Amino acid sequence: MTTAAYAAVDWGTSSFRLWIIGENGAILAERRSGEGMTTAATAGFSAILESHLRAVSAAPHLPVVICGMAGARQGWVEAGYLDTPAPLAAIVGAAVTVADDNRDIRILPGLAQRDEAAADVMRGEETQLLGALSSLEGGSHLVCMPGTHSKWVRVTGGVVEGFSTFMTGELFEVISRHSILSHTLANGGAFDGSDPAFASAVAAAVRNPALATNLLFSIRAGQLLHGLAATQAKARLSGILIGLEIGGAHGLAKAGSNICLVASGPLAALYQSALSAAELPSVTIDADDAVRLGLAAAARALWPA
């Protein structure tokens, strides 16, 4: 039987994931919970981590490598930022150590782009990226990591040259809940990327991004004048925001960059459809695999066998 080598933790704002990794690299145990930074700031980071480690009977001295919001200023121990351009492998050297009597606990830093005209930050995605890069060829890549705050990263030869965050997921939530469109979207069902209303909205936003907030209002007018259904209205809202993001991010990339989508489940399917609607070919890497592989790469560098 394989012995546990380390624990890998992806600690987000609202989620906690832990894997126990064996000496042969196998996943020996896995834990998921909603105890993200927001919960941990009150309940205590150490208490939450130890309770999950106890639940999988981890040895008291098993080392732990962590990425994500645990390293934010309002997190456990601030892990700062590495400035772009940054070779991704350098995040390991900039890890901070958490003072602990038993374990060796390291938190990986985020990345910062300090250029005032394009100030940007990420925390957690740099580790996902480190994992994703292991399965990509050389050359220039444009890596899309969709979510509440979607990140698009320009990488060449393992170096992050720059990146851009788009508030897509958050705007979808805020507009759905708090704007006049909340009436139009009320009781809308689930939609997916195969909905023509989604694909045409993506294409419209890519074609004329300056009309984005007009396209948003046209959802309301479409309901008033043409009885646009709530589910189609949701699909259009999503398509407009994702199309705006894709057009903007693609415009910043080096010509000939390969687009790589790092995502899982329904979000991966939605962005695959959006990239197709924008006529941009892409490959997909599973986001869960990517963050685990990134933490594994960091662990190998921190604690060589």
Add this chain to the structure above:
Amino acid sequence: MTTAAYAAVDWGTSSFRLWIIGENGAILAERRSGEGMTTAATAGFSAILESHLRAVSAAPHLPVVICGMAGARQGWVEAGYLDTPAPLAAIVGAAVTVADDNRDIRILPGLAQRDEAAADVMRGEETQLLGALSSLEGGSHLVCMPGTHSKWVRVTGGVVEGFSTFMTGELFEVISRHSILSHTLANGGAFDGSDPAFASAVAAAVRNPALATNLLFSIRAGQLLHGLAATQAKARLSGILIGLEIGGAHGLAKAGSNICLVASGPLAALYQSALSAAELPSVTIDADDAVRLGLAAAARALWPA
């Protein structure tokens, strides 16, 4: 002393304005309140109108011309829409009459653009536009009426050829209050169009509209990395949204159109600054004057002396 000829009412979603106009066209009395459609839907349109008419001792048979949300489906009496392209003067012929024992009460219709790819509606702005046009030269005009839902109207020779609504004001409110930027903007003071943070944000959004939601996130990152102050953050949020609107609306206009801004007070000053930052010359017409002049033009056609 001049005798009252009619009452003119601009009945918005959240505001009510009434003028008593004399036979010589002079303003004999004026009333303003927050009893818009939202309040009137409960309190009663007739009750609110009559209370304001009593307050200025209007004669029981004084006729009333109304524009705005009183004519919406959820308003007093539905006044429908005139379809674009529409000669503005035709709104008078499409006015509906409210059943009333004493007075002749007419509600003017809105405008609808039924093209599915650019579905749009306005209600109230068509009357403002009718008033604004009386002070414009011939030729093609691009008329900007900023607000919660900014309208940009393409007019040639008194005919509305098309128009586009941008959700600018509402997005500013919703993002300020409900997104992650609420923390960054908290306790920000007043800003105006002379703030360089506003002008540079307008220019950035006009230059690269596809980056709009990335520019929004850069406000948050600017606070984290460069200590961007809350007031500057508010100015940037406003500039990004207004710049996006201006770029989009201008892109739809006929080459050589004259830009006319119909606005009052601080909003007029803000849009004047934004149009300057976008290097687009414009003339300004006061919005309050415009709606009153539009209602007056309708009254003259409805009740010729």
